[in-house]
Amino acid sequence: MSTTTATATEIPTSRTEADSDRVAKGKPLGHTAGVPVYGWGQAPPYLRTKTQLGADRLNVTEEQEQAPLAYVRTRDYGDVPLHDPAGAVKMKPLPSSTKAKMAARRTCPECGTVRKMVLRGPCSECRERAEKERLRLLARTCAGCSTVRERPYPQGHRRCQTCRQEQLQAKRERVEAWLVEVTVCVGDGCTMRLSSKTRARAWLKERAWLLNPERIGLPDSSWWPDWSRRCPPCAAAYEQEQEHRRAEYQERYERQERERAERERQAAAARVRWAAETLVDPSVVVVDTETTGLGDDARIVELAVLSSAGDVLLDTLVDPGVPIPAVASDIHGITDSDVAGAPRFSDVVARLGALLKGKRVLIYNKGYDVGVLRHELTLHYAGVTPDGDAVAAANRQAAAWLEALDVEDVMIPYSDWVGDWSEYHGNNRWQPLQGGHRAAGDCRAVLDCLRAMGRSYERLAAVGGGLDEGEAA
Structure with missing residues (x-):
C-alpha cells in the first residue's frame, strides 16, 4: 500500500496580496465630488486627517497639491477630509x-507654568488651590460677626462663642413664642390653654430637623400639631363668622351674576x-370692497355702495394697476381681463366721496376695508x-378724508348677536359674511345680517313706535 505526502499549495510568484492598511473596511456611504464618504472606522486605515498629520509633525497637506482621497462622516464636524501621509511635507520651523x-497663551498667570492647552485665566491647579484657601478662610470666619481666627470654628454652627449664644437665645425665644401660640386658644381676647407646653415641646423634639438653628423660623401652620386651636366657644363663634362670610360671598356672587346678565x-x-333703526335710516349706506390680497398694500378691484333699502348707488370694477394674484381671483373670481378698461380708483374717488359725505357708513370688518x-x-x-x-402729505390727506366719515362696523355686533363663544380667544367668533365674495353681494349680505338682528323691531321702527328693550329677539 503506497502513501502520498500532502504538500501545502504554493502561491504563484506573480500574485501579490493587497495591503490591508490601504483597503477600506466597509463600503462608502456616498460620494462628494466623486470622492467616497465612509462611516466612522470604515475608511482605509492609512489615510489621516489634517489634525493627525499635524500630530505627526507633518505640515497640513496643501489642497492645491493633494486633494482629499476620502471623507469620514462624523456627528459633530460633518464630513472630514482624509489625506495620504506620503504626500505631506515636513512642518516648517516656527519663528521664535x-x-x-x-x-504665552499656555502660561498660567498665577504660577507661571506652561501648560499643554491654551488657558483663559489661571490653570486648574491654581484654581483648586484658590478654592481650598477660600474654604479654609471660610471655616475660620464667624458666620455671625465675620471675625477671622487661627483655628476653624465648629462645623455645626461656625460661630464664635458670643454669636453662638445669641443664636441659641434667639432660638429659645422663637420656641417659647411658638409654644404659646400652639397651646393657647387663638380666639380674639381668649387666653384659655388647650394643651400643655410639655406636650408641644415633645411634639417638636420628635421632628428634630424643625429645631435646626439655621432655619429662619419655626414650622408654619401646615406643620403645627393637629389638636384643636380654639376652645369650644371660640370654635362656635369662628364657625358662625365663617358661615356669615360664606353667605355674604354667595349673595355678592349672585348679585354680580344678576348684574352681568342684565348688562348682557x-x-x-x-x-x-x-x-332695526339702521335698516330704516335713509342716511345709511353699506360699503364693501374686493381686493388683490389681504396685505397692507392690497389694491381695490371692485367697489360697491348700497343704500339701507338695498338700492345700488355704486357698483363698479376697478383697475388696480397691478396684476391680480391667482389666489385672490380664486376667491372673488375677478381676473385681469375683467378689470381691463375699468376705471382706476382715482376716477371714482370723487363719486365715492359724494356718496359717503354726511352718511352713516356701514362696513363688515371695517378695520380691513x-x-x-x-x-x-x-x-x-x-x-x-x-x-x-409728497407721501407724508398724502398720508395726512387720506387720514382727513377718512376722519370726515361716520363709519360703523357690523361684524362685531352681528358676531355678538350670534353668540358663538370661543374659549381660546375669550370672545365671540367672527362670523363669515355669506355674500359670494363680490362687493354688491357682500353689501346685500350685510343688510341680511341687520334684518336677522332687528326683525322683531323692523315694523315698529318703520312706523315710529316705541322700542321695548325687553322684547329683544
Missing part, C-alpha cells in the same frame, strides 16, 4: 516670536334696536412718482 506667543340683556336689546381705502387714497394723493414729502 510665534513660539513665544503660543507659549341690555346690550343684546341695544344691538337689536340699533340694527378702511385700511384698504387709506392705502388707495394715499396713492391717489401722492401722485405717480411721489417723494418723501
